[in-house]
Amino acid sequence: MTRIKSDFLIIGSGVSGLFTALKLAPLGSVVVVTKKADYESNTNYAQGGIASVFDDKDKFEEHIKDTLESGAGLCDLEAVRVLVEEGPTRVRELLDLGVPFTRNQTGELDLAREGGHSKNRIIHSLDRTGSAVEQSLLDHVHANKNIQILENHACVDLITKHHLKEKENLPLRCYGAYIVDTETGEVFPVLAKKTILATGGAGQVYLHTTNPNIATGDGVASAYRAGAIVKNMEFYQFHPTSLFHEQGNSFLISEAVRGHGGILREIGGRPFMKDYHDMGELAPRDIVARAIDDTMKKRGEPHVLLDITHRPANDIINHFPSIYERCKKLGIDITTDPIPVVPAAHYMCGGVATDLLGRTNIADLYACGETTCTGVHGGNRLASNSLLECLVFSHRIAGDIKSQGKLSYSAETDLIPDWNKEGTTNTEEWVLISHDLIEIKTIMSNYVGIVRSDMRLERALRRLKLISEEVKDYYNRTTVSIELLELRNLVKVAELIVRSALLRKESRGLHYSTDYPEDRTPSRQDTILSHKL
Numbered sequence: 004m005t006r007i008k009s010d011f012l013i014i015g016s017g018v019s020g021l022f023t024a025l026k027l028a029p030l031g032s033v034v035v036v037t038k039k040a041d042y043e044s045n046t047n048y049a050q051g052g053i054a055s056v057f058d059d060k061d062k063f064e065e066h067i068k069d070t071l072e073s074g075a076g077l078c079d080l081e082a083v084r085v086l087v088e089e090g091p092t093r094v095r096e097l098l099d100l101g102v103p104f105t106r107n108q109t110g111e112l113d114l115a116r117e118g119g120h121s122k123n124r125i126i127h128s129l130d131r132t133g134s135a136v137e138q139s140l141l142d143h144v145h146a147n148k149n150i151q152i153l154e155n156h157a158c159v160d161l162i163t164k165h166h167l168k169e170k171e172n173l174p175l176r177c178y179g180a181y182i183v184d185t186e187t188g189e190v191f192p193v194l195a196k197k198t199i200l201a202t203g204g205a206g207q208v209y210l211h212t213t214n215p216n217i218a219t220g221d222g223v224a225s226a227y228r229a230g231a232i233v234k235n236m237e238f239y240q241f242h243p244t245s246l247f248h249e250q251g252n253s254f255l256i257s258e259a260v261r262g263h264g265g266i267l268r269e270i271g272g273r274p275f276m277k278d279y280h281d282m283g284e285l286a287p288r289d290i291v292a293r294a295i296d297d298t299m300k301k302r303g304e305p306h307v308l309l310d311i312t313h314r315p316a317n318d319i320i321n322h323f324p325s326i327y328e329r330c331k332k333l334g335i336d337i338t339t340d341p342i343p344v345v346p347a348a349h350y351m352c353g354g355v356a357t358d359l360l361g362r363t364n365i366a367d368l369y370a371c372g373e374t375t376c377t378g379v380h381g382g383n384r385l386a387s388n389s390l391l392e393c394l395v396f397s398h399r400i401a402g403d404i405k406s407q408g409k410l411s412y413s414a415e416t417d418l419i420p421d422w423n424k425e426g427t428t429n430t431e432e433w434v435l436i437s438h439d440l441i442e443i444k445t446i447m448s449n450y451v452g453i454v455r456s457d458m459r460l461e462r463a464l465r466r467l468k469l470i471s472e473e474v475k476d477y478y479n480r481t482t483v484s485i486e487l488l489e490l491r492n493l494v495k496v497a498e499l500i501v502r503s504a505l506l507r508k509e510s511r512g513l514h515y516s517t518d519y520p521e522d523r524t525p526s527r528q529d530t531i532l533s534h535k536l
Contacts, residue, residue: 004189004416006189007196008194010410011031011197012194012199013027014035014221014222015037018394019372021371021373023199026398026400027145034152035151035152036157037156039217052125054066054117055094060122061122067084069121070385071083073381074512076527079379081378082359083378085379093391100140116262117259117261119286128524153184159183159190160180161179161198163176163177165229167221168417169418177198178419180225181192187422196410196411199370202222203218204350205493208444211245213245213254213298214349220492221489222374224492226374229365229368231356231364232356232532232533233353234529235381235530236500236532237353238352238382239352239513240292240383241349245345245347245349255415256326257323261291263322266284267291270304270306275294279293289383289512306343310342312340313428350373350513353530355372361400369404371480382514383513426532440490443490443494447500450463451463454517460501460505463497464498464501464502467477468498468516506530
C-alpha cells in the first residue's frame with residue numbers, strides 16, 4: 004500500500020497553505036493536499052483585498068482600534084497587534100512575488116476603504132485580489148522542487164496515538180494524516196514531522212454561502228476529533244451582500260462596492276442603513292447583515308437593492324470588472340441597474356484554537372487561516388483582515404518550526420498502521436448522503452442564522468444529534484468517499500456552532516440572540532469546546 008513520508012504536510016491550498024509551503028520549502032520536503040484542483044479555495048473567491056497600513060496618514064493604532072471595535076470586545080489585543088504591525092512586511096513579500104496589486108496614477112498602491120475601516124488601507128488587485136494572490140503563489144509553488152501538490156486528495160483523519168495499538172503514556176501528538184485519493188478511493192498515510200491545517204472555512208453548512216463547494220469545515224472537524232480545542236464557533240459571519248438571483252449561485256458582491264459609494268435601498272428605493280447605524284453603508288458587517296435581514300422581514304421582501312448607479316459607468320467598470328461581467332451575464336447592468344442582494348454565510352471567525360505561533364494543543368500540529376481562531380477577529384471579522392491573518396500567521400508558523408533546528412520523525416511514526424477498510428462496503432446510496440446534507444443546511448439556515456434564540460438552537464441541536472448518529476453509523480459501514488467525508492465534517496461543524504451558540508448567554512458581534520438582546524458581559528470570555536477522547 005501507498006505510504007508517503009515528508010518533512011511537512013500541509014492540508015489545504017489557499018493562501019495559508021501555499022504561503023506556508025513556500026516558507027517551509029527551504030527547510031525540507033513539503034506535501035500539500037488539496038481536495039480539488041490546486042486553485043480552488045476561499046482565497047480564490049476573495050474580491051476585496053488585504054487590509055494593511057501603507058498610507059503615511061494611517062497608523063497601526065488606528066487599524067488596531069478598528070479591528071477591536073469590529074471584534075465586539077472579544078479580540079485578543081496581542082494577536083491583533085501582531086497582525087497589524089507585521090502585516091505590511093508580509094504584503095511586501097507578495098509584491099516581491101509579483102502579485103499585481105492595483106496602483107493609482109502616481110504609481111502608488113491604490114488604497115480602498117471598506118466597512119468598519121476609518122482610513123483607506125485596502126490593498127487590492129481590482130476586484131479579484133484573492134485570485135491574483137493565489138495564482139502568484141501557485142506559480143512559485145509549482146516552480147519549487149521541494150513542494151509536491153496532491154490534487155483531488157482529502158484528509159480522512161489526523162493520525163494521533165489513538166491509531167496505535169500501544170498508546171498508553173504517549174503524549175497527544177500528530178504524526179500526519181490518512182489521506183484519500185478521491186479519484187481511486189485509496190486511503191493511505193502521509194507521515195510528517197509537522198502537520199499544518201489550512202483547510203479554510205465551512206460555508207457549505209448553510210444553504211446560502213459565498214464559499215466554494217469545498218468549504219466543508221474539514222480542518223475544524225478533523226482537529227476536534229483528534230482532540231484539539233476549538234474556540235468561538237458561534238461567530239459565523241454572514242456577508243451582507245450576496246447576489247440574489249436564481250442562476251447567481253450566491254455570488255459575492257464585494258464590500259468595496261459599498262466602500263466606493265454603493266447605497267443599500269429597499270426594493271421601493273428608500274435608503275435604510277442610516278436607520279440602523281451612523282456609519283450607514285460603512286457600518287461593520289454584522290450590523291449591515293442584521294439591518295438587511297430586518298428590512299427584508301419587516302417588508303416581506305426577498306431581497307434588498309445595492310445601488311451604485313450614481314457613479315460614472317466607466318468608474319464602476321474599472322473598479323469592479325469581475326462583478327460587472329458576472330452580473331451582466333445574468334442580465335444585470337450594475338452601471339444602470341441596482342443589484343438585488345441578500346446576506347449569505349461568508350466567514351468562520353471561530354475555529355481551531357492556536358497560540359501566536361500557530362500551535363494547537365496537539366504536539367506537532369499547527370493551523371492557520373480561516374480554520375483557526377487566533378484571536379484577531381473576536382466576535383466579528385473586520386473586512387479584509389482575513390488574507391492578512393493568513394500571511395502573518397503562516398510566516399510565524401514557519402519561523403517557529405525553523406527555530407526548532409534539525410527535526411526528526413517521532414519514534415512512533417513507523418508504527419502507524421495502514422488504513423483498514425475491512426468490514427466496509429462500497430454502497431451507492433447517494434440519496435442517504437444528499438438527504439442528510441440538505442437537512443443540515445436547512446436546519447442551520449432556519450435556526451442558526453443571523454438572528455437566533457435558545458428555542459431555535461435547542462431544536463437544531465436535537466436534530467443534528469440524530470443526523471450525527473446516522474452519519475457515524477453509515478461512515479463505519481461504508482467505504483470512504485469525498486461526499487461521505489464532507490457530510491461527516493459538516494454535521495460535526497454544525498453541532499459545534501450550535502453548542503457554542505447555546506453557551507453564549509448574550510448578544511455580541513455575529514451572535515445575536517432574541518433571548519439576550521442587551522445582555523453584554525463586560526469582560527472578554529471565549530467559548531471553548533474540546534473532545535474528550
